[in-house]
Amino acid sequence: MSADPRLSINQATIKHADLATALRVTEQAGVEAIGLWREPVNEVGLATAAAMLTDSGLRFTTHCRAGFFTMPEGPARRASLDDNRVAIDETATLAAAGAAGSTAVLVLVAGGLPEGSRDLVGARERVRDAIGELAPHARAAGVTLAIEPLHPMFASDRCVVSTLGQALDIAADFEPREVGAAVDTFHIFWDPDILPAIARAGREGRIATYQVCDWKTPLPADVLLSRHYPGDGVIDFAALTRAVEATGYDRDIEVEIFNADIWADDPAAVVARTAAAFGDAVAPHLAGARAVSA
Amino acid sequence: MSADPRLSINQATIKHADLATALRVTEQAGVEAIGLWREPVNEVGLATAAAMLTDSGLRFTTHCRAGFFTMPEGPARRASLDDNRVAIDETATLAAAGAAGSTAVLVLVAGGLPEGSRDLVGARERVRDAIGELAPHARAAGVTLAIEPLHPMFASDRCVVSTLGQALDIAADFEPREVGAAVDTFHIFWDPDILPAIARAGREGRIATYQVCDWKTPLPADVLLSRHYPGDGVIDFAALTRAVEATGYDRDIEVEIFNADIWADDPAAVVARTAAAFGDAVAPHLAGARAVSA
Numbered sequence: 108m109s110a111d112p113r114l115s116i117n118q119a120t121i122k123h124a125d126l127a128t129a130l131r132v133t134e135q136a137g138v139e140a141i142g143l144w145r146e147p148v149n150e151v152g153l154a155t156a157a158a159m160l161t162d163s164g165l166r167f168t169t170h171c172r173a174g175f176f177t178m179p180e181g182p183a184r185r186a187s188l189d190d191n192r193v194a195i196d197e198t199a200t201l202a203a204a205g206a207a208g209s210t211a212v213l214v215l216v217a218g219g220l221p222e223g224s225r226d227l228v229g230a231r232e233r234v235r236d237a238i239g240e241l242a243p244h245a246r247a248a249g250v251t252l253a254i255e256p257l258h259p260m261f262a263s264d265r266c267v268v269s270t271l272g273q274a275l276d277i278a279a280d281f282e283p284r285e286v287g288a289a290v291d292t293f294h295i296f297w298d299p300d301i302l303p304a305i306a307r308a309g310r311e312g313r314i315a316t317y318q319v320c321d322w323k324t325p326l327p328a329d330v331l332l333s334r335h336y337p338g339d340g341v342i343d344f345a346a347l348t349r350a351v352e353a354t355g356y357d358r359d360i361e362v363e364i365f366n367a368d369i370w371a372d373d374p375a376a377v378v379a380r381t382a383a384a385f386g387d388a389v390a391p392h393l394a395g396a397r398a399v400s401a
Numbered sequence: 402m403s404a405d406p407r408l409s410i411n412q413a414t415i416k417h418a419d420l421a422t423a424l425r426v427t428e429q430a431g432v433e434a435i436g437l438w439r440e441p442v443n444e445v446g447l448a449t450a451a452a453m454l455t456d457s458g459l460r461f462t463t464h465c466r467a468g469f470f471t472m473p474e475g476p477a478r479r480a481s482l483d484d485n486r487v488a489i490d491e492t493a494t495l496a497a498a499g500a501a502g503s504t505a506v507l508v509l510v511a512g513g514l515p516e517g518s519r520d521l522v523g524a525r526e527r528v529r530d531a532i533g534e535l536a537p538h539a540r541a542a543g544v545t546l547a548i549e550p551l552h553p554m555f556a557s558d559r560c561v562v563s564t565l566g567q568a569l570d571i572a573a574d575f576e577p578r579e580v581g582a583a584v585d586t587f588h589i590f591w592d593p594d595i596l597p598a599i600a601r602a603g604r605e606g607r608i609a610t611y612q613v614c615d616w617k618t619p620l621p622a623d624v625l626l627s628r629h630y631p632g633d634g635v636i637d638f639a640a641l642t643r644a645v646e647a648t649g650y651d652r653d654i655e656v657e658i659f660n661a662d663i664w665a666d667d668p669a670a671v672v673a674r675t676a677a678a679f680g681d682a683v684a685p686h687l688a689g690a691r692a693v694s695a
Binding site for chain 1: 514564592594616635640
């Protein structure tokens, strides 16, 4: 089997596969890269995970995920920042263990409003403060923190960073190699300002990762699981992918899907289906593909 | 009973009440104003509805709703625009029938992507085009079209206008008395740019109506019904209400709640609960309330 050389399988797409299975089915599908999640990595231990990744021959694209630092000062905030530092170190280790072309990117989901709070503005300021505390550690480790704006339906309980423009405003205080943004089609496709925001992200050197999956309604009861294979919904992958490519982004592109039906499917089948969907819905809009057809 | 003099009950909050019941329970609760929906108005006929409204002594605040004009040119689009013109005329009639201080405001929900389309940009352009066709009719009728940005979770299937800034950009082509925006806390609270957007809306004379209800997670299976009494969720009514008041907005404020549990409750009890919630969560932040406490 083969797959587009820029496709990376985000491990969340095959959530119930352990690390060994995830690496195996990805490599066997002819996919060249993978993004990992902290829980399955820590299940086997970081050193073992790194060795398994090296053995797989796959590139490493992102580590998912850290963040969750919107709480006010106190022990919980300190514990979260400490855990973020651990995640930064894990990212550096895994990026070094992956094949050539791996990227040391740690995805940050900011977190929601603290229990009982209505102060979104304050929570957003605390995101900036947290990244300010983490940036030196990221720089020292050679890791880029990718602030991920999540769809506004998650603004109150999961991620107070809701638009790419807002992520870029936060990142602007830092060097691009330290702090960038995750551009995930599911979370940003609705934004009337998304095309200029992507152009700005490129101009400012902030696209740390480009992730794709689709949006379809009606949403399932758990809206967190409303992500679909590219092409199965309404997202315009042509416009978004071309906008990202136009910035000069030339690295791997992850497919990250949270979907109970897809999670219940056989991981090898899911990776094959993902590769096919990526080939149909995303690959034709990559810069290389356009050059070929030109 | 009494209620804040600026509270208006949007009829959707007591969806299962017919027009007579809605008017009666609103007036009996000491509420001075009401926003109506087209279906219950047309159930009794416009002339009868207007007479009933006059008899109630209530102010009329908005007519809900028209719009749904994102489809490409063709018979369906023509039918939609014709229906919007009827809704404009209904609005003028009802505003004239309401008590002094009534406002002739028609709320527009733009509509989602046409079936099978992924072209959000095109759908958004067709919203602008539709409003361009309707504006002369609105001007002639003395009606203000209120473009309502809906929460981005509805961007694909219900309303391609997703932010207040986007609504203002569309409105900018028209006179403020013809085209404004609906500012509904539920739909816009998450927006990192909302406070400057509200200030801009005020500066440009575009706040056609201010509507309040709350946001709480987890969302119910039908996310359309995830609206709550002010104070029952996480929205910062202090910040948003003060921002709206700071623009000089001094008209009625609607509470519009879609919620299956609230709809199942007794309409009189719902209006009483709404008045109490408004008094607790919103009224303290009105300009008059601040003047009193100063």
